[in-house]
Amino acid sequence: MTTPSEISLEISLREFQLETQALIDAELDRLIPSESTSPNTVHSAMRWSVFAGGKRFRPILLRAVGECFGASISTLVRTACSVEMIHAYSLIHDDLPSMDDDDLRRGRATCHIRFGEAAAILAGDALQTLAFKTVAEDEGLAATQRLRLVSEIATASGTPSGMVAGQALDLDAEYRTVGGEELEQIHRLKTGALITTSARCGVIIANATDAELLAVTEYAAQLGLLFQITDDLLDVTASAETLGKTPGKDVRSAKATYVNIHGLDGARHLAEQVHAKSLATLKQLKQSTERLHAIADYILNRSA
């Protein structure tokens, strides 16, 4: 049963989400060249994918962690945009015909369907570039902080231990049987690394201690795993309307998912275990972690 205090936290998280989305969207609008700036097609393609109604989960996590350790939103917002640009670029490239070949994302045409493959590839490329430029030029942060952030984000998004490595392993896994451990490895790289790094960036900007960085890293690693398990669960249980994409696509294909490997009940049970682990790591922190707690609850119970 939901208690009154849980209701208030949930409402407060919703407000926090909406406020962060608005802040991030406004800053992204300032950072990304306008559609009327030449070359128009590439800028339109960048904006099509960046302003596609994404939930801004990574910026929300980055902000929540940063504020938990006393950083102000003005020091966090540009790095949050940078992480979101990396995320958007990865979605554009992953949707391409030679990759996951998706026509629909968040209820509308994917970037290459709308603007053609060449523009989509270039839009992804330019978003990655802009992400690093944004952090490097963020005058609200110390030089050493900016460098550490560039390095963190690059490690989490490249190879051998970041997002691109995960996408490569995921494509490779389509053609053979994948076990639970290998699946976890794929997702730790493909989605987990950038989620974990988003949280770590919040700690770095707040100049928190190494022990605090370690605790947040473990919390976020569990959160990333939880995010992927609930993603696989939603793929089976949600309707196309809620999901904005064709549900059941992953489970029908031979593609490795938590539901394919553990079954529906097994995947649900795993989600609860991982959620509990993520909350346990927060106990190591002396700061008030209600917001981080609420984010983990939200990911466990999300319906979209």
Next chain:
Amino acid sequence: MTTPSEISLEISLREFQLETQALIDAELDRLIPSESTSPNTVHSAMRWSVFAGGKRFRPILLRAVGECFGASISTLVRTACSVEMIHAYSLIHDDLPSMDDDDLRRGRATCHIRFGEAAAILAGDALQTLAFKTVAEDEGLAATQRLRLVSEIATASGTPSGMVAGQALDLDAEYRTVGGEELEQIHRLKTGALITTSARCGVIIANATDAELLAVTEYAAQLGLLFQITDDLLDVTASAETLGKTPGKDVRSAKATYVNIHGLDGARHLAEQVHAKSLATLKQLKQSTERLHAIADYILNRSA
């Protein structure tokens, strides 16, 4: 007629080229994950394109400029690798079927022909990431220098005033008539920006003055233009064996080239004018600029 001192300079430039190539290749080999590192395909694809016998023109220019202002090779080598990685990533993506659709580069299969489109896209993505990571983590440079280099390289490789913008305009120009000024704008972005930035990075690492940076920028801008004009000339005059790709491809298509617009003699004349301009800017510098002079001569007279 070639004088004895010109011969000695030419030999010395050749030795400088070979030595720089060896240094850059060794450092790139250290920086890029090995083919046996998971995910193997992506790392093999990155290496296939990076170690394809490229001339390392941008690293050579960066080194020559840096040393002209007193920087040591050990402070220049990693930024030179970073610029080369950006160049290699751009070639991989430009060769893709939805872009320039090239099967052959430097006499062998392009990345997507050899490894498939998905691996090629990811290899390009990962090379871009590694380029920024390499500069951000270069402990031989001051923090403020590294940030300035990340910002420089990002500006030169993204939109609206860098390489990706140039490639977008170039693709767009295939379907209509392009004039001389527009062609220059395309190439200034598509190849000129990164060439100019390579030279500027050398100045930045050497901590030279703003006036020196300005002179080098102008020299390198002319050099980039010269590089493209001679590229178009070679496309018409060189054999397939020398070129490592199908000659005449650009001039036969409706694609805008300096030869298509100015004719063969007109393009040759333009090359000489631009070469003279690039040398004139070097006169503003008090440093010994023989190497930079020799590089401009080499680009004017190159046969491959």
